[in-house]
Amino acid sequence: MARGIKDKVAIIGMGCSRFGERWNDGPEELMIEAFDEAIADAGIAKDDLGAAWLGVFFQEQSTGKSGLPLSQALRLPNIPVTRVENLCATGTEALRGAVYAVAAGAVDIALAMGVEKLKDTGYSGLPERTKGTFEDLWLPGSTAPGSFAQLASAYAAKHGVSMEDLKRAMAHVSWKSHENGALNPKAHLRNRITIEKVLEAPMISYPLGLYDCCGVSDGAACAIVTTPEIARELGKTDLVTVKAMQLAPSNGVEMSHASWDGAHAMTARIAAKRAYEEAGIRNPREELDLIEVHDCFSITELVTMEDLGVSGDGEAVRDIMDGVFDRDGALPVQVDGGLKCFGHPIGATGLRMVYEIYLQILGRAGERQLDNPRLGLTHNLGGIPNRNVCSVSIFGRYDA
Amino acid sequence: MARPNQIPIAEGLFTWPDDNPRLIGSRCRACGEVTFPHQPSCPACCAEDTEDYLLARKGTLWTWTTQGFLPKSPPYAGPETPETFRPYGVGYVELPGEVRVEARLTESDPEKLGIGMAMELVVVPFATDSQGNEIVTFAFAPVPKT
Numbered sequence: 001m002a003r004g005i006k007d008k009v010a011i012i013g014m015g016c017s018r019f020g021e022r023w024n025d026g027p028e029e030l031m032i033e034a035f036d037e038a039i040a041d042a043g044i045a046k047d048d049l050g051a052a053w054l055g056v057f058f059q060e061q062s063t064g065k066s067g068l069p070l071s072q073a074l075r076l077p078n079i080p081v082t083r084v085e086n087l088c089a090t091g092t093e094a095l096r097g098a099v100y101a102v103a104a105g106a107v108d109i110a111l112a113m114g115v116e117k118l119k120d121t122g123y124s125g126l127p128e129r130t131k132g133t134f135e136d137l138w139l140p141g142s143t144a145p146g147s148f149a150q151l152a153s154a155y156a157a158k159h160g161v162s163m164e165d166l167k168r169a170m171a172h173v174s175w176k177s178h179e180n181g182a183l184n185p186k187a188h189l190r191n192r193i194t195i196e197k198v199l200e201a202p203m204i205s206y207p208l209g210l211y212d213c214c215g216v217s218d219g220a221a222c223a224i225v226t227t228p229e230i231a232r233e234l235g236k237t238d239l240v241t242v243k244a245m246q247l248a249p250s251n252g253v254e255m256s257h258a259s260w261d262g263a264h265a266m267t268a269r270i271a272a273k274r275a276y277e278e279a280g281i282r283n284p285r286e287e288l289d290l291i292e293v294h295d296c297f298s299i300t301e302l303v304t305m306e307d308l309g310v311s312g313d314g315e316a317v318r319d320i321m322d323g324v325f326d327r328d329g330a331l332p333v334q335v336d337g338g339l340k341c342f343g344h345p346i347g348a349t350g351l352r353m354v355y356e357i358y359l360q361i362l363g364r365a366g367e368r369q370l371d372n373p374r375l376g377l378t379h380n381l382g383g384i385p386n387r388n389v390c391s392v393s394i395f396g397r398y399d400a
Numbered sequence: 401m402a403r404p405n406q407i408p409i410a411e412g413l414f415t416w417p418d419d420n421p422r423l424i425g426s427r428c429r430a431c432g433e434v435t436f437p438h439q440p441s442c443p444a445c446c447a448e449d450t451e452d453y454l455l456a457r458k459g460t461l462w463t464w465t466t467q468g469f470l471p472k473s474p475p476y477a478g479p480e481t482p483e484t485f486r487p488y489g490v491g492y493v494e495l496p497g498e499v500r501v502e503a504r505l506t507e508s509d510p511e512k513l514g515i516g517m518a519m520e521l522v523v524v525p526f527a528t529d530s531q532g533n534e535i536v537t538f539a540f541a542p543v544p545k546t
Contacts, residue, residue, distance in 0.1 A: 142490045149465035157515040206466040262463045
């Protein structure tokens with residue numbers, strides 16, 4: 001019986017490029033920017049890497065297919081490079097490949113890189129440019145905002161929340177991300193906003209307004225992983241280890257049947273339950289010190305608080321309005337600004353979240369540093385609420 | 401009522417021309433699973449034995465939104481420009497005991513849409529092709545209260 005990934009793999013170096021509109025840089029420059037930081041942090045040489053994983057979502061538009069873009073950008077010593085893609089969980093999937101390889105004992109040290117370059121490709125963001133098949137013709141013309149807006153409608157109806165109260169809680173979510181993003185020198189959006197500005201913004205897909213939607217950015221993030229034993233041999237004393245990495249893809253049931261109420265993500269609940277079991281967490285609200293969720297839209301963050309079990313069903317609105325998830329609250333969420341303000345270069349996003357957990361645990365998060373966090377969770381929701389790939393991962397101090 | 405020069409957006413999606421159009425789904429002969437659109441194999445039991453199945457014309461609104469901006473093209477195939485675009489309703493309609501269908505809604509006013517309201521299938525204009533044919537697609541309309 002497998003015992004899970006807990007504490008089998010340590011992160012010894014991480015890097016993250018500045019996110020944003022990087023018109024003058026290609027995916028190569030973004031990857032190099034992230035890698036230079038990570039390898040200096042790890043204190044190893046390029047030749048010490050045994051294998052690498054590259055996460056890219058829009059390979060057609062930007063970075064290219066295969067593992068070659070990473071191998072060539074870094075002139076890696078002909079080590080195996082595997083390119084992965086799993087919607088918005090792509091960066092986390094790159095890390096899972098590297099972590100599993102180290103845990104298997106197949107390599108000593110592995111690299112996980114995620115990158116996305118959207119801004120000068122003529123097509124900045126979702127939905128994906130598709131091939132013009134039958135399916136595209138009859139789809140009803142819904143979009144990413146349209147799909148997540150339907151989550152908001154269903155949530156309000158299920159829990160009897162007035163749209164006014166839900167809008168105000170969603171506005172608090174976006175306000176919080178801007179407050180946090182303003183403290184992050186690598187964030188795409190660093191401006192503060194007011195609740196009123198969010199509420200008065202143009203409607204994108206009812207009830208989601210402009211500030212309920214995250215940014216679309218260029219960027220790269222990466223991690224270097226090894227075993228705790230090798231990490232110690234390399235002189236590392238404060239170890240950050242992987243506690244859990246879980247992935248739950250939809251199987252179509254939510255699309256078809258009355259088995260789902262439309263007000264949550266089924267996959268997130270499944271992935272979270274497995275991740276808590278793998279990490280040995282019984283009470284996530286008490287035991288976790290910070291969370292990075294996939295706030296593609298403000299409603300996604302709100303609903304995810306319940307899916308992760310840190311808010312009771314129907315209680316996320318109250319917790320948000322009470323400031324529980326603010327930077328100075330009991331359980332900070334999106335301390336780095338989240339997708340909303342740090343940005344959302346799709347392939348890099350999962351690794352960017354891990355980067356924040358890593359910095360926070362090591363006490364390196366600068367102005368936004370929390371007080372001695374030990375355990376953090378990352379969450380990606382790729383796709384739409386009823387057809388998605390959901391990852392939940394947990395990282396912490398080795399002794400946590 | 402169907403008119404000349406009207407063609408459906410895709411073959412095999414709904415009965416047309418038809419005064420009371422029905423969506424064409426499929427039902428698994430082995431386990432009874434209903435899908436839309438038609439699928440030659442069953443996602444529930446993997447049997448490769450399905451039959452055409454005409455879906456109910458009426459259901460209830462399960463969730464909804466209004467699409468407030470012109471979607472990117474491709475994949476969007478609608479004829480609007482940013483100047484002519486008007487927000488349209490999108491939602492899922494639950495067809496009792498069958499399947500949920502995501503569709504255009506003929507209503508886009510948030511004040512007039514609500515989860516659980518009765519909806520009925522209609523066929524509506526979508527675009528005009530290069531030969532002057534009117535492309536029609538399926539949508540759901542609120543059933544007037546009697």
